Amino acid sequence: MAKQYRLKAKCPQCGCSAVMHLTPEEIEKKFGNVPNAKLECSQCMEKYEVAMKDACPEWDKECQAMK
Numbered sequence: 001m002a003k004q005y006r007l008k009a010k011c012p013q014c015g016c017s018a019v020m021h022l023t024p025e026e027i028e029k030k031f032g033n034v035p036n037a038k039l040e041c042s043q044c045m046e047k048y049e050v051a052m053k054d055a056c057p058e059w060d061k062e063c064q065a066m067k
């Protein structure tokens with residue numbers, strides 16, 4: 001089974017937090033190989049961006065290591 005990474009973000013609009021568990025494939029499919037992840041709040045539908053290094057330091061680290 002592929003390793004899963006935990007992404008954590010907080011909506012700037014309503015403050016509700018989102019947690020996702022994604023495999024590297026899912027992260028790349030969902031966000032692409034970018035430093036910022038685009039998210040949509042499930043509560044208020046606000047679209048916002050979070051820095052990948054804040055949302056998922058572990059993924060960011062491995063991402064850097066693969067370069």
Ligand SMILES: [Zn+2]
Nearest residue numbers: 011014041044
């Ligand atoms: Zn929100």
